Amino acid sequence: MYIHTFALAMKLEQAIQSTKFKSEVHKAVLHILYTAWWLKTQSAKELKEFGLTHEQYNVLRILKGKYPEQMCVRDVASRMIEKNSNVPRIVDRLELKKLVERNTSQLDKRETVITITKEGIALLEASTLVMDERMSKQFQLPEEEAVTLNLLLEKIREIEE
Amino acid sequence: MYIHTFALAMKLEQAIQSTKFKSEVHKAVLHILYTAWWLKTQSAKELKEFGLTHEQYNVLRILKGKYPEQMCVRDVASRMIEKNSNVPRIVDRLELKKLVERNTSQLDKRETVITITKEGIALLEASTLVMDERMSKQFQLPEEEAVTLNLLLEKIREIEE
DNA sequence: AATAAATACGTGTATATACATTTAATTTGG
DNA sequence: CCAAATTAAATGTATATACACGTATTTATT
Numbered sequence: 500m501y502i503h504t505f506a507l508a509m510k511l512e513q514a515i516q517s518t519k520f521k522s523e524v525h526k527a528v529l530h531i532l533y534t535a536w537w538l539k540t541q542s543a544k545e546l547k548e549f550g551l552t553h554e555q556y557n558v559l560r561i562l563k564g565k566y567p568e569q570m571c572v573r574d575v576a577s578r579m580i581e582k583n584s585n586v587p588r589i590v591d592r593l594e595l596k597k598l599v600e601r602n603t604s605q606l607d608k609r610e611t612v613i614t615i616t617k618e619g620i621a622l623l624e625a626s627t628l629v630m631d632e633r634m635s636k637q638f639q640l641p642e643e644e645a646v647t648l649n650l651l652l653e654k655i656r657e658i659e660e
Numbered sequence: 661m662y663i664h665t666f667a668l669a670m671k672l673e674q675a676i677q678s679t680k681f682k683s684e685v686h687k688a689v690l691h692i693l694y695t696a697w698w699l700k701t702q703s704a705k706e707l708k709e710f711g712l713t714h715e716q717y718n719v720l721r722i723l724k725g726k727y728p729e730q731m732c733v734r735d736v737a738s739r740m741i742e743k744n745s746n747v748p749r750i751v752d753r754l755e756l757k758k759l760v761e762r763n764t765s766q767l768d769k770r771e772t773v774i775t776i777t778k779e780g781i782a783l784l785e786a787s788t789l790v791m792d793e794r795m796s797k798q799f800q801l802p803e804e805e806a807v808t809l810n811l812l813l814e815k816i817r818e819i820e821e
Numbered sequence: 822a823a824t825a826a827a828t829a830c831g832t833g834t835a836t837a838t839a840c841a842t843t844t845a846a847t848t849t850g851g
Numbered sequence: 852c853c854a855a856a857t858t859a860a861a862t863g864t865a866t867a868t869a870c871a872c873g874t875a876t877t878t879a880t881t
Contacts (some may be wrong), residue, residue: 508817511810521792523806524799528699529741530813535696536742536816540691543839544720552839552866564678572830576787580690580819581697584868587831592866609829609876610809631682632778638685639818649672651809652691657667657800658699713836713869733860744839748861753836770846777862782873 527655543567545633550596554581556630558589559598559623562615567659569586569612571604664731681765706794710787711757715742719750720759721785723776730773732765746771760781 504597511530512518520526539553561578562570576586590613593599604610615623626655640648672691673679681687700714700810707717722739723731737747751774755790759780765771776784 508819510814514743515741520787521795523803523810525795525799527801527806527809528795528799530810531699532696532741534813534817535693537694538695540743540839554867562788573828578691580676581868582701583867584869585831585870587806588867589802604829607829607877611830634682634686634689638689639815640685640688640812640816642684644812645688647685647808648688648812649691651801651805651812652688652695653669653671654805655799655801655809656695658667658669658798688860701869713835734858742838744837746838746840746861749837759853774862799823 505573531652531655533658541637542630542635544624545629548627549622551622551626552582554579554589555593555598556623556626557625558586558593560586561621562599562613563620563623566615566620568604569614571612573610593619605626685790685816692813692816700720702794702798703791706750706790710783710790712783712787714753715740715745715750716759717784719747719754719785720776720780721788721821723760723774724781727776727781730763730775733773734771754780 503594510511511526511533515529515532517529521528522527542556543553557579558575564578565574566591567605572586575590576582576584579586590599590601595600600614600616602612602614605613672687672694675694676690678690681690697768703717707714710747712720715775718740720738722736725739726735733747733751736751737743751760751762755762759777761777763773763775765773785810
């Protein structure tokens with residue numbers, strides 16, 4: 500008989516070896532930073548077998564979202580999670596691996612249009628399968644609690660003017 | 661009359677130009693990554709006037725926590741939020757700025773013990789004042805909601821075995 | 822139309838992460 | 852007690868972030 504077990508997440512206190520926090524809000528800030536690092540590490544592990552980094556995967560996903568339409572660098576950048584991502588340089592690496600193609604736009608020669616190649620799509624689909632599999636299996640958070648989490652995360656970004 | 665106003669946080673959908681998410685959990689994952697980036701960007705702005713990066717500030721805080729005790733590189737690393745931080749290299753930069761001192765441990769010559777200098781403490785205290793000021797003013801999240809947020813973040817890291 | 826301003830992208834530099842390898846010191850096991 | 856294993860830190864390399872700056876092109880202004 501197969502028995503499901505759940506590993507208790509390592510408490511933040513253990514993870515960063517600190518027990519005293521100025522407040523729960525302060526702890527939450529550190530917790531968000533730690534959880535983001537943890538999430539990135541988890542996906543990086545999966546993506547490694549496909550020779551992709553987290554950021555390269557993200558760019559491929561963005562391009563696939565518009566496929567077969569092309570996207571210029573600025574459009575890709577506006578959809579990146581980390582807003583200071585240097586998209587031209589990430590595209591450099593994807594181009595070397597022949598996962599995307601880069602061309603000067605004929606409508607506006609300042610723009611570079613990027614297209615995901617067939618190889619890019621194939622690799623993205625294979626890796627997305629694995630990523631989604633993990634996503635659906637790994638996270639034990641019920642949908643309604645995820646809704647709450649999303650609300651709280653929005654609230655923490657509310658700033659006084 | 662001074663009137664307090666609160667800027668509504670930019671919705672995740674706007675921030676990353678996406679409207680469709682596979683689920684609320686999937687959205688929450690992207691939301692955590694985005695919020696972590698946003699938080700880091702906010703502190704980086706404050707720390708810039710002190711010539712510190714987020715990571716250098718973090719190392720100084722860790723050293724101050726044990727001061728006047730010394731800490732070895734491994735102990736500092738175990739308290740870092742991002743577990744793959746390359747502490748020797750961050751210490752290189754702090755040493756150049758004379759904010760820390762580095763010596764070989766006499767008890768175990770493999771270890772390097774690091775001490776925060778008086779200049780380091782002064783800079784840390786000045787920057788912490790500004791950082792805490794922002795923290796207490798900026799975040800509009802009530803303590804009890806921060807407790808919930810911390811619980812949910814712990815839950816998302818629960819994994820099936 | 823000619824010039825100025827703005828825009829898109831690429832590139833340079835400093836810092837950081839991720840991870841493998843090297844070196845020196847210490848611990849362990851025969 | 853010594854060889855092997857382990858440990859701590861430093862270092863090398865690839866990738867990414869943060870940000871300034873340069874260049875080409877387009878748009879706006881006079």
